[in-house]
Amino acid sequence: MSTSPVPALSLLDLVPTRTGQTTAQALTASLDLAQRADELGFRRFWFAEHHNMPAVASTSPPVLIAAAAARTQRIRVGSGGVMLPNHAPLIVAEQFAALEALAPGRIDLGLGRAPGSDPVITQLLRRSGTTSEAQQFPDHVQDILQLMSPEGATVRFTSGGTYDVHATPAAEGSPAVWLLGSSDFSAQLAAQMGLPYVFANHFAGDGVERAMALYRQGFQPSEQHPEPQSFLTANVVVAPTREEAEERALPQLRQFARLRTNKPMRPLETIDEVHENPSDELEASFVQQNRQRWFVGEAREVADELRAFAETHEVDEVMISPSGGAYAAEDPATAIGRMQTIELLAGALAA
Template identity: 75%
Template sequence: MIVMPEIAAPALSVLDLVPVRTGQTSAQAVAASLALARRADELGFRRYWFAEHHNMPSVASTSPPVLIAAAAGVTGRIRVGSGGVMLPNHSPLIVAEQFAALSALAPGRIDLGIGRAPGSDPVITQLLRRSGTTSDVERFPEHVTDIISLASPQGATVRFVSGGEYAVHATPNATDVPEVWLLGSSDYSAQLAAQLGLPYVFANHFAGDGLERAMALYRSGFQATEERPAPRSFITANVIVAPTAEEARERALPQARQFARMRTNKPMTPLPTVEEAIAEPTDALEQSMIDQTTQRWFIGTADEVATTLREFAAKHEVDEVMISPVAGSYEREGLDSPAGRLQTLELLAAALR
């Protein structure tokens, strides 16, 4: 009998949007996420990243640098970072200063994931870019390289038309720099990461289409540098793990309903509890959206999800998967507890050891 070798387990990381459920305050949501970050550190997860989203009733991750500092303070080993900073909303110098300060707070543990999406609706985007200095999306590649230069120990030099020069440093005497990653779900981001010789993350947790093409473009076009001689990448994924498949499916429903509401242009609400999500009537269009959405998620028992995640990582040739633990909460579970998200991390980490 031929015995097939076991597929290697990928390293695990976490992407956190700091979900806000019915009746929960922002303070309780943040407390729950910090408890989750602390436990991820204890379980051996590689990274813990915070997303940037604005004006969403179910998401409290509006300011990644603030949350990263808080997470760094309650952890001791895990890398903490942004997944990501939406660069068109911010001045490159401000981003460089923030992450240079974070690198001084937690040397060797800071990741700067950068994206070019707005992270919100058109009205909020206008408010974020009211000054007019950060809204030129066409200058995104230039702004990325500016941040890398500004945060480096050497700093950057501003050259004037008259011939003069002006030295700029994100922090006075850096001994450590954040690791910069480009995030995206399109050919553009993959090609830019390759061109700049940067590591790349495909945002599979919300956009599964185009994954194979983006990864192929990144790897084939990668421009090696002395600092980064080979391409590095990982993929995000929505994951719910529970003791039974039935519970996992129930815990998937609150977030799946949010995706359906968003895609059918219904008003957004705090994340419903599992009981609320089960009780809410569903029309044919919403059910179709829910089915399509969850089809790409990893939902089930620890052994089931561990097996499919191993296969997923092997298929796409990555040694790391960043999970977004989107398990909803039952009404009985504490408002300052990560509940189902914590269960997902603990069960999956044990299964992949």
């Protein structure tokens, strides 16, 4: 048994959608996962934002957060994250102020600077385009913080006079705001604003040490956050045997490789499809490269690896993306690979 500190576990969900699975079935599986995470004592359950991707159904985090909040009792639910260039700050503030009223003290608003999709979709979401919106990110974060507060925000006109704006009529509290990123920019901005910070290790992997150091060294205490607060994300697959875990990791690993090699996107493959259609040499190299950053195996070994990971980066929480794929014969309204990952891992860390 390890004597290393036990990190709290949280979940990041992209609502993966596989071959032969409808959006409704994928959502059912994800909400079942949220309910089980609540029962197992996970700290948070966050939904990512992605658009126009055949294998990802997490297009609207606020809608999914509301559904998950209704199915759970104590776990924090939130966004990992809302991609701010896609949305007007007032709309984001209104959505999350309403969520906070529905589930007081349980809502997290994770904000990201990337658009989360291709340029065509970005133009459909925000007609002003990505560059100008990304450059305005710090101001928009500040706007959201003010709009969601019980005091609201004040618009001051250059000609004189003011105009008060509130995200909701009578807020009693505000969601917790986190900045997400995989670069120095977000780490430094979170430090300057005195906000919690999450490094997106599940898809970046490089630069984590520098980003965390910049955040901690530059942190300026705020009223809500007198000390820096951060955690990391990680792709995790746990199964009763290492062989099964490695097999269940294959569909997501190959999906990442397809992105890297500019191949057309498709619904997430089943494990059977991966075996029936072997990767070419380039794709296989990306699969192997990504596999080195993942936590895959039996529960006890993965638990020990996550303890060491958290200790190395001095965090008390790890947000896992449970990436276990499915066999073709499994019920499409379930996510057995992802469910057993969280159940087995929670049991091993508690042992």
